[in-house]
Amino acid sequence: MHPALSVIFFTTLSGAGYGLLALLGGGIALDLWPRDTTATLAPLAVGLTLASLGLLASTAHLGRPWRAWRAFSQWRSSWLSREGVAAVATYMPAIVLGAGLLDTSGSSTWSPLPRICGALLSVGAAVTVFCTARIYSSLRTIPAWSNSLVAPVYLLFASYSGGLWLWLLSTVAQRGAPGADRLGLAPALLAGMALVAIATALLKLLYWRHIDSAAPRASIESATGLAAFGSVSAFEHPHTEQNYITREMGFVLARRHAARLRAVALLAGFALPLATIATALQWPALATVSAFAALISGSLGVFVERWLFFAQARHVVSLYYGARSV
Amino acid sequence: MTHASLKLHEPVGDEVKTTTCYMCACRCGIKVHLKDGKVRYIQGNPDHPVNRGVICAKGSAGIMQHYSPARLKKPLLRVGERGSGEFREIEWDEALALATKWLTEIRQRNPDELAFFTGRDQSQALTGWWAQQFGTINYAAHGGFCSVNMAAAGMYTFGGSFWEFGEPDWEHTRYLMMFGVAEDHDSNPIKLGLGKLKQRGAKVLAINPVRTGYAAIADEWLGIRPGTDGLFVAALIQELLRNDWIDFDYLVRYTNAHYLVIRDPGAADDGLFARDTDGKPLCRTRDGGTALADAIGIAPAVVGEHRLADGRLAVPAFQLLAERFLANEYTPERAAKECGISAATIQRIAREIADVAFRAEVRLPVRWTDAWGRSHDEMIGRPISLHAMRGISAHSNGFHTCRMLHTLQMLLGAIDTPGSFRYQPPYPKGVPPANRPGKSRKADGTLDAGPLGYIHAPEDLLVDAQGEPRRIDKAFSWQHPLAVHGMLQSVIANAVAADPYRIDTLFLFMANMSWNSAMNTSGTRHLLTQKDAGGDYKIPRIIYVDAYASEMVEFADLVLPDTTYLERHDCISLLDRPISDADGASDAIRHPVVTPDRDVRPFQDVLLDLGTRIGLPGCLREDGSPRYPGGFAQYMVEHERAPGVGLLAGWRGRDGSRSGTGEPNPQQLERYKEHGAFWHAEVPAAGRYYKMANRDYLEWARGLGFVGSTQAQVMDLYSERLQRFRLAAQGHGAAQPPARERERVARYFDPLPFWYAPFEWAQLDLGRYPLAAITQRPMFMYHAWGSQNAWLRQISARNFLYLHPQTAQALDLRDDDWVWLESPHGRIRVPVRCHTGTEPGTVWSWNAIGKRRGAWKLAADAPESQQGFLLNHIITELLPPRADGHRYANADPVTGQAAWFDLRVRIEKAQDAPADTPHRIEVAHA
Amino acid sequence: MTMLPPPSPRKLGLVIDLDTCVGCHACAVACKEWNDGGQFGPLPDEDAYGAEPLGVWFNRIHSFEVKPRRDATGNGPLQELAKTGFAENAPAMTVHFPRSCLHCETPDCVTVCPTGASYKRAEDGIVLVDEDKCIGCKLCSWACPYGAREYSEKRGVMQKCTLCVDRIYNESFAESERQPACVMACPTRARHFGDLGDADSAVAKLVAERGGVALMPELGYAPVNRYLPPRPRRAGCDGTPAVSADESLDRSQLSPLLRWVDKLLSR
Ligand SMILES: Nc1nc2c(c(=O)[nH]1)N[C@H]1C(S)=C(S)[C@@H](COP(=O)(O)OP(=O)(O)OC[C@H]3O[C@@H](n4cnc5c(=O)[nH]c(N)nc54)[C@H](O)[C@@H]3O)O[C@H]1N2
Ligand SMILES: Nc1nc2c(c(=O)[nH]1)N[C@H]1C(S)=C(S)[C@@H](COP(=O)(O)OP(=O)(O)OC[C@H]3O[C@@H](n4cnc5c(=O)[nH]c(N)nc54)[C@H](O)[C@@H]3O)O[C@H]1N2
Ligand code: SF4
Ligand code: SF4
Ligand code: SF4
Numbered sequence A: 001m002h003p004a005l006s007v008i009f010f011t012t013l014s015g016a017g018y019g020l021l022a023l024l025g026g027g028i029a030l031d032l033w034p035r036d037t038t039a040t041l042a043p044l045a046v047g048l049t050l051a052s053l054g055l056l057a058s059t060a061h062l063g064r065p066w067r068a069w070r071a072f073s074q075w076r077s078s079w080l081s082r083e084g085v086a087a088v089a090t091y092m093p094a095i096v097l098g099a100g101l102l103d104t105s106g107s108s109t110w111s112p113l114p115r116i117c118g119a120l121l122s123v124g125a126a127v128t129v130f131c132t133a134r135i136y137s138s139l140r141t142i143p144a145w146s147n148s149l150v151a152p153v154y155l156l157f158a159s160y161s162g163g164l165w166l167w168l169l170s171t172v173a174q175r176g177a178p179g180a181d182r183l184g185l186a187p188a189l190l191a192g193m194a195l196v197a198i199a200t201a202l203l204k205l206l207y208w209r210h211i212d213s214a215a216p217r218a219s220i221e222s223a224t225g226l227a228a229f230g231s232v233s234a235f236e237h238p239h240t241e242q243n244y245i246t247r248e249m250g251f252v253l254a255r256r257h258a259a260r261l262r263a264v265a266l267l268a269g270f271a272l273p274l275a276t277i278a279t280a281l282q283w284p285a286l287a288t289v290s291a292f293a294a295l296i297s298g299s300l301g302v303f304v305e306r307w308l309f310f311a312q313a314r315h316v317v318s319l320y321y322g323a324r325s326v
Numbered sequence B: 001m002t003h004a005s006l007k008l009h010e011p012v013g014d015e016v017k018t019t020t021c022y023m024c025a026c027r028c029g030i031k032v033h034l035k036d037g038k039v040r041y042i043q044g045n046p047d048h049p050v051n052r053g054v055i056c057a058k059g060s061a062g063i064m065q066h067y068s069p070a071r072l073k074k075p076l077l078r079v080g081e082r083g084s085g086e087f088r089e090i091e092w093d094e095a096l097a098l099a100t101k102w103l104t105e106i107r108q109r110n111p112d113e114l115a116f117f118t119g120r121d122q123s124q125a126l127t128g129w130w131a132q133q134f135g136t137i138n139y140a141a142h143g144g145f146c147s148v149n150m151a152a153a154g155m156y157t158f159g160g161s162f163w164e165f166g167e168p169d170w171e172h173t174r175y176l177m178m179f180g181v182a183e184d185h186d187s188n189p190i191k192l193g194l195g196k197l198k199q200r201g202a203k204v205l206a207i208n209p210v211r212t213g214y215a216a217i218a219d220e221w222l223g224i225r226p227g228t229d230g231l232f233v234a235a236l237i238q239e240l241l242r243n244d245w246i247d248f249d250y251l252v253r254y255t256n257a258h259y260l261v262i263r264d265p266g267a268a269d270d271g272l273f274a275r276d277t278d279g280k281p282l283c284r285t286r287d288g289g290t291a292l293a294d295a296i297g298i299a300p301a302v303v304g305e306h307r308l309a310d311g312r313l314a315v316p317a318f319q320l321l322a323e324r325f326l327a328n329e330y331t332p333e334r335a336a337k338e339c340g341i342s343a344a345t346i347q348r349i350a351r352e353i354a355d356v357a358f359r360a361e362v363r364l365p366v367r368w369t370d371a372w373g374r375s376h377d378e379m380i381g382r383p384i385s386l387h388a389m390r391g392i393s394a395h396s397n398g399f400h401t402c403r404m405l406h407t408l409q410m411l412l413g414a415i416d417t418p419g420s421f422r423y424q425p426p427y428p429k430g431v432p433p434a435n436r437p438g439k440s441r442k443a444d445g446t447l448d449a450g451p452l453g454y455i456h457a458p459e460d461l462l463v464d465a466q467g468e469p470r471r472i473d474k475a476f477s478w479q480h481p482l483a484v485h486g487m488l489q490s491v492i493a494n495a496v497a498a499d500p501y502r503i504d505t506l507f508l509f510m511a512n513m514s515w516n517s518a519m520n521t522s523g524t525r526h527l528l529t530q531k532d533a534g535g536d537y538k539i540p541r542i543i544y545v546d547a548y549a550s551e552m553v554e555f556a557d558l559v560l561p562d563t564t565y566l567e568r569h570d571c572i573s574l575l576d577r578p579i580s581d582a583d584g585a586s587d588a589i590r591h592p593v594v595t596p597d598r599d600v601r602p603f604q605d606v607l608l609d610l611g612t613r614i615g616l617p618g619c620l621r622e623d624g625s626p627r628y629p630g631g632f633a634q635y636m637v638e639h640e641r642a643p644g645v646g647l648l649a650g651w652r653g654r655d656g657s658r659s660g661t662g663e664p665n666p667q668q669l670e671r672y673k674e675h676g677a678f679w680h681a682e683v684p685a686a687g688r689y690y691k692m693a694n695r696d697y698l699e700w701a702r703g704l705g706f707v708g709s710t711q712a713q714v715m716d717l718y719s720e721r722l723q724r725f726r727l728a729a730q731g732h733g734a735a736q737p738p739a740r741e742r743e744r745v746a747r748y749f750d751p752l753p754f755w756y757a758p759f760e761w762a763q764l765d766l767g768r769y770p771l772a773a774i775t776q777r778p779m780f781m782y783h784a785w786g787s788q789n790a791w792l793r794q795i796s797a798r799n800f801l802y803l804h805p806q807t808a809q810a811l812d813l814r815d816d817d818w819v820w821l822e823s824p825h826g827r828i829r830v831p832v833r834c835h836t837g838t839e840p841g842t843v844w845s846w847n848a849i850g851k852r853r854g855a856w857k858l859a860a861d862a863p864e865s866q867q868g869f870l871l872n873h874i875i876t877e878l879l880p881p882r883a884d885g886h887r888y889a890n891a892d893p894v895t896g897q898a899a900w901f902d903l904r905v906r907i908e909k910a911q912d913a914p915a916d917t918p919h920r921i922e923v924a925h926a
Numbered sequence C: 001m002t003m004l005p006p007p008s009p010r011k012l013g014l015v016i017d018l019d020t021c022v023g024c025h026a027c028a029v030a031c032k033e034w035n036d037g038g039q040f041g042p043l044p045d046e047d048a049y050g051a052e053p054l055g056v057w058f059n060r061i062h063s064f065e066v067k068p069r070r071d072a073t074g075n076g077p078l079q080e081l082a083k084t085g086f087a088e089n090a091p092a093m094t095v096h097f098p099r100s101c102l103h104c105e106t107p108d109c110v111t112v113c114p115t116g117a118s119y120k121r122a123e124d125g126i127v128l129v130d131e132d133k134c135i136g137c138k139l140c141s142w143a144c145p146y147g148a149r150e151y152s153e154k155r156g157v158m159q160k161c162t163l164c165v166d167r168i169y170n171e172s173f174a175e176s177e178r179q180p181a182c183v184m185a186c187p188t189r190a191r192h193f194g195d196l197g198d199a200d201s202a203v204a205k206l207v208a209e210r211g212g213v214a215l216m217p218e219l220g221y222a223p224v225n226r227y228l229p230p231r232p233r234r235a236g237c238d239g240t241p242a243v244s245a246d247e248s249l250d251r252s253q254l255s256p257l258l259r260w261v262d263k264l265l266s267r
């Protein structure tokens, strides 16, 4: 599949945004997150911004973006529509939560309403990411996507990249704080994040292994209905130059590049952030720098991963254009 | 939710007009839908006899051709050097005045200094007449480089031909052998026919080095080596003879198989028919006596020596044929070696066709009367059809190979019988038709007959007192005596070499001679710019008529822009290349369905206008006023070739009640327009087969003016006519070839078909050039025209050289590698791809996709010029010089047919992806 | 409407005969022309006369090579081929293959559409795009296994074969012309249009007779269109007993010339 930037930005930015919102919402719901206006408003705002940027990026992929509102109508069957609905619905608890924060008089714990909002926010964000994943994983035409690993991978990536943001924002908020507080997040949470990173990386590895080894879903023989006659191969295409189909679905990434890019995704996406977490734990004074480095490196890794997600996915239509099996 | 804007009952447009397609020469009926004065949609006309409603890719894309940005807009006068493409737009008045001045001077001086050649047109009924009025012998259309081998072999053998003048009996045939056909002129009829055969379960056998298109759907594909079909067919004939799988009754009824041939080597009548004192051919009867060969109720013998009254020996023609084909030269084993088809396969095919012919005969319960007046209850047919085109004809041995195909048909009794190949009216009109080419000028400067025609005897040739060619293209000379379509491919080279003489003006219509119809494109482009010592171009003037910015436009001095086919009157006349089918005669018109939005004029109007200005007799009335001020539309209706005979056969007579012949009808074009722009007259049921000897047919045909008599037309199994040329070469008769030509004429004017290796191979180190290189037409492109078409070029904007995977492997080549493709005449750099359906000794490409950079208003970086290529750069129009320095055209020695497919090549891997050179060509070898 | 309608008994579609298709592109261009000027058009072309010409087509013609598997067992066409006796070196086949929307019964191209622009008609199963609703998200083209949906930047909406819905019901046309443009055009008559839901229809019978196949059934889209496979290749013509090799004359016998001396022929 052609790795369109708009779609990569859409999935990575909104993934990070909704991941961040999900973590924040979860923290509030469980009353684990401090009831601190700035500590909450910052991630809330950043989360919403990222999500919005992601959604905006997705409209760049549209031929007629001004009609985007129509996309909310088909939630009964379309994951894209559901994603839209969920994405927008998730703004509601976020807005209510944000409005509630303006009331600074309250206690240091969360009252039920924000906690309910937090829960809704968390669930909404997770559902949104899940829907995003399902847009892809429901496509039977793209075997690399239509498997049970895609949704968990998306969810893990979202929470991981959201976590990286959360960490950075927390360290920034607590820059002045002494000692271990400067870590931003409790060491246990950081350790948890490290575990998520490792789990995400492992799941991705599993995903790659799966797509590399999965039995093909269709062959040129079944695509042409000529299996009974022998082995089929493409002779002449309907057109000597490119067309929409070959440009959109005919993208082929050389194996060599794929292997290299996978390494980059793992190193930048996970190895480096893990090292920065370790660094921060060791030298809390470097926490902000570490969190910043982790976010940058992690985002790069996630971007590369997402690029590969598209670039390595082969569409069954390529059977008509020379592929032997997909 | 509903689809609010979905309108199910929208009419196509505001108006529908029927006319005739001209996206190719098939000439289907079309319905042009107009909306807001623009062409909205073109569909096939379901009532039209040619296409019955279907339409091909080109036809549908006509709309894009009509609106092509490459359309010429105004007359152009060259201001820069030839080939530079620098022109000044001029007004029509200036253009016509200039052309008139040039042409008038020529006509006064020597009309032959005008070479008037027309390419892919179908208006030879007008252009040929115009040339005759002008008085030049140097006129021809494109047939010489196209398929004159098919036309001539057919016309000189049985008075019809594969080339547009006949078709398989699609309704009844049970076995079709297709030799070397990729697309053909009968584009839609063949496809319709193949569809029918497929539905009926008839077998289709494709003999073709390449398996695409028609060959792809064939039941069996024989990947033959190019140029060797003659051996394959000869071996089939041998098998048939050996096994007695011959329709002898058919032979003695309809051919000259039983005619006695004099065997008297050295005599002036050796090889001619034994005749009685009235000159009527004789045959031997079974009891050893003689009879008039065309007598009925006799029992002719087909073998056996016969002593003539004067004591000399004669044998039936069939015996000579049998002796030739039973010889060891033509065994299946020998054929297998050359053509790559196993002897077992050849034997099996022979058996199959014999089976079909003799065990699956078709009997139609139709009563008919033969030419001798005998009535028959049934029509019995051999349901085996042959069809062949340029795969046979575009070789220097094509005439004889094609004659061999017809021989095979005759032996099987499979010409114009139910289930076999059939004539299309007005053919047969004689074997060959009677009209001979004009030779001399009358007092008024006109030629005594049309410049093209059929040579019947050496005396008819256009040669001077020394026997040297009189025509600029050397057609109808001893070099190519039966060049019945002229030799357009030779004109430029000959004119530049002043061989046989210089001409003043080359007047070209609709022929891309500097590109895809040149046999040596780079060389031709060079020749066109050659100057003499005085600084004048060797071809002093070139007037060119095109509708689009083709490659040829750049080389013209004066460009006259034509309209598109939707903007003018045209005539698809029975006097030209008819569109009839076997069951009926048809002609058709084109008429303007839209008005030009540019300053262009229909060429035919311009030609008549020029004729008037020059003062051609036929263009003026007695009082000197213009005869056809209404242009071609008026000419179509009013012009009479002979009393009652005009361009159109439908609705003749004052009141439109007559068909075929009759007085001009002022309302004729209206009638055509009311009737879908065509006229169709069905052959009566009793006349549909055995047309060469069917009284019911011949009477019908005579009624329409197609034939002068209802006498049977005898097919030439043995060609006495060819033998006359051979005898002339052996020193007999008044007209004899010059010494230089004798051996060649004697060899190739064999009265019986034979196979010889294509000329180019003979002088070549085949080890160095191991591969044959050929082209095929893509079904969706018409020669060069298609690339300007926004839709068609999306299908192919570049071409590849296809080769068999084994061949590729041996040369270490992979798909999309670039190679040097080298012939003895030059080399070009081309991309390759593998195709298993290619005979391993052959490479091929789609024809005419490659374009010159900048031509056809395509972007300078269009794939057509950057990756596409033209094989023509490495073909040659002349064979290497003989010992005496003489160079023959690279053509068939009998007909002058261009030998495009004799090309031999070698391939070398080219190192890098190509640099940015236009058209990927390297200069020809020094 | 993005939900699929309940299965309709009427299933309009095309049946394409690969035995007869010569790959001439007539159907593709006729389709382009019909739709370009019609209500589903234009079908834009980009860089039409330039280096990278690219345009929207609803129907495209591929060609494939098929190399017979000599080890094939069972009862397929290959075995038929072997029986015919000329499988000696059964050469590769070239098969032309037109590809357009198959108007699937359960296609995801409809269900994935977020706007309802992509829909399947309840009454006849035709799958259409309502351009007034389409946002050009391209998802339906990703969901189509058959490459039947094409998108152009110029128009920003998805376009596809309409089964010529504006022809087949069109009462401003003569009855005989209420057929898809591609079917009308096809010069070999390799394309057939009709109701595949009606077992008695001509197309359904053709499919039954010739063993019409559905493409990529494993994807579960249940295409309506069918492709008729190339027929077993015939050695001789049908219905004639083949002369066996030993039935032919003994060649060592009389030379043919002598045999013919006594031939009784009549004119
Ligand atoms: N290598 C190779 N070369 C070949 C062949 C081959 O098989 N292989 N085939 C040969 C054969 S058989 C042929 S017939 C030739 C064909 O070659 P050409 O006869 O040269 O065919 P076109 O390129 O179509 O050129 C005809 C010209 O007619 C112009 N034209 C089109 N429509 C109109 C019109 O309405 N009015 C006017 N005035 N002009 C118009 C076009 O713009 C074009 O310039 O090619 C020959 N060349
Ligand atoms: N679409 C389309 N239709 C056209 C034209 C066009 O340009 N486009 N041009 C028109 C014109 S002018 C003409 S002349 C006709 C020509 O129509 P065709 O005769 O069909 O012309 P080609 O495409 O040259 O096809 C020649 C075929 O012969 C095969 N061949 C080559 N050498 C040999 C051989 O030695 N033996 C055998 N058995 N086969 C051989 C080639 O593989 C090819 O399939 O088409 C006309 N129709
Ligand atoms: S075959 Fe030729 S004349 Fe007929 S529709 Fe096609 S382009 Fe037109
Ligand atoms: S072929 Fe593609 S576009 Fe057509 S219905 Fe099936 S899935 Fe949808
Ligand atoms: S491109 Fe249009 S029709 Fe296709 S899914 Fe998106 S909105 Fe629906």
Ligand code: SF4
Pocket (backbone or CB within 6 Å): C030, C031, C032, C034, C035, C058, C059, C100, C101, C160, C161, C162, C163, C164, C180, C181, C182, C183
């Ligand atoms: S049915 Fe109509 S829209 Fe569909 S491919 Fe045929 S012509 Fe095109």
Ligand code: SF4
Pocket (backbone or CB within 6 Å): C016, C020, C021, C022, C023, C024, C025, C026, C027, C028, C061, C096, C098, C185, C186, C187, C188, C189, C190, C191
């Ligand atoms: S028009 Fe008919 S023969 Fe031509 S490509 Fe289409 S289906 Fe095949």
Ligand SMILES: [Mo]
Pocket (backbone or CB within 6 Å): B145, B146, B147
């Ligand atoms: Mo031609």
